Amino acid sequence: MKIVDAKVIITSPGRNFVTLKLTTDSGITGLGDGTLNGRELAVASYLSEHIAPLLIGRDPRRIEDIWQYLYHGAYWRRGPVTMSAISAVDMALWDIKGKSFGAPVHELLGGACRDGVLVYGHANGSDIPDTIAAVQNYLGMGYRAVRAQTGVPGLTGVYGVGRGDLFYEPAAKGWPSEETWSTEKYLNVVPDLFNQLRDTVGPDVHLLHDGHHRMTPNQAAWLGQRLEDARLFWLEDVTPAEHQESFRHVRNHTTTPLAVGEVFNSVHDCSTLISEQLIDYIRTPPARAGGITGARKIAAFAEVYGVKTGFHGATDLSPVAMAAALQVDLTIPNFGIQEYMRHTPETDAVFPHSYHFADGYLHAGTAPGLGVDIDETLAENFPYVPAYLPVNRLEDGTVHPW
Ligand code: EZ4
Ligand code: CO
Secondary structure (H helix, E strand, O other), X not given: OOEEEEEEEEEXXXXXXXXXXXXXXXXXXXXXXXXXXOOHHHHHHHHXXXXXXXXXXXXXXXXXXXXXXXXXXXXXXXXXXXXXXXXHHXXXXXXXXXXXXXXXXXXXXXXXXXXXXXXXXXXXXXXXXXXXXXXXXXXXXOOOEEEEEEOOOOOOOOOOOOOOOOOOOOOEEOOOOEEEEOHHHHHHHHHHHHHHHHHHHOXXXXXXXXXXXOOXXXXXXXXXXXXXXXXXXXEEOOOOOOOOOHHHHHHHHOOOOEEEOOOOOOHHHOHHHHHOOOOOEEOOOHHHHOHHHHHHHHHHHHHHOOOEEEEOOOOOOOHHHHHHHHHHHHHOOOXXXXXXXXXXXXXXXXXXXXXXXXOOEEEOOOOOEOOEOOOHHHHOOOOOOOEEOOEEEEOOOOEEOO
């Protein structure tokens, strides 16, 4: 089998997605997601200018070899643009392999270790009562795990809040907007949110929260302690993710479970976090880690140290990335949870897929390969629209992680 075409499809059915479509001489095609929020065209160009010509004529069955060729062949290692591009190629190759055997990818990865993939949804509200109502709405839909983010008195435009319920999308059209942030004001409200939430929903619901890289290690330790009685499933991204050492301090001061890694793109970004057991969940998904191949390497490393996975699954990852994540989620022993933000109906129409939600779980379905298609004609109706995540400044104007 040979790859005869490599096409990059950019479409924006509500938000931008970069999709790689590989075609083989046998007629089998494969899809991979190369979307990197706010840097979509950089990955598209990396794929079309630097990778596509190298794939033509190559045997798509040699997935590990192609992964190594693209990773080491660039000389420049890692980085989100490179690794998102490699991720797209790797997913498309697994899709082709699955289709060529007439099997869903998880069957080729050793078969399912579980009956369904536990997912969490995103509830948000402008204040605590609104947020509690939003969580209850998710529970009404059958979710067993819900992330809660609330507005902060004195701040407008807080991460995680206020751009729709099921389809929350933080990137906005046009150049980046700016938001004002105060970690002190944020810390005034979050413990109350979770103490009230736990009282309202009872002991059995999994509650999660995302700090989005904004706290110092001391602030994170303080918050983790205040949340212990609410028994969170996890507290995510407490400190800037590039500082692995910060987690030693946080870990030593709280029993609240910790998750990090949606912005990582390699096992080298989390080697200390995992080998010192400083976190409970690693979030780096196939779309960032170099596809199914890369994500499985991180998961296997984490398994050795008792760290579980909790892959990023925001709407800036396309249904192709979600399908790839589910194939891995099903097959690794140390699966923890999968983030699941619902895509818009427009996105679902462009990317018809076999996975589906029921009773708090996602089910991958039995379609061969990844089980996702792209309607290229429909995709053409949604041209690329520049859109960016906001930039944060503290109240005195200092730039701060968003
Ligand atoms: O803000 O994916 O846990 N989920 C998140 C996401 C991120 C977006 C950034 O593009 O933190 O909502
Ligand atoms: Co996050």
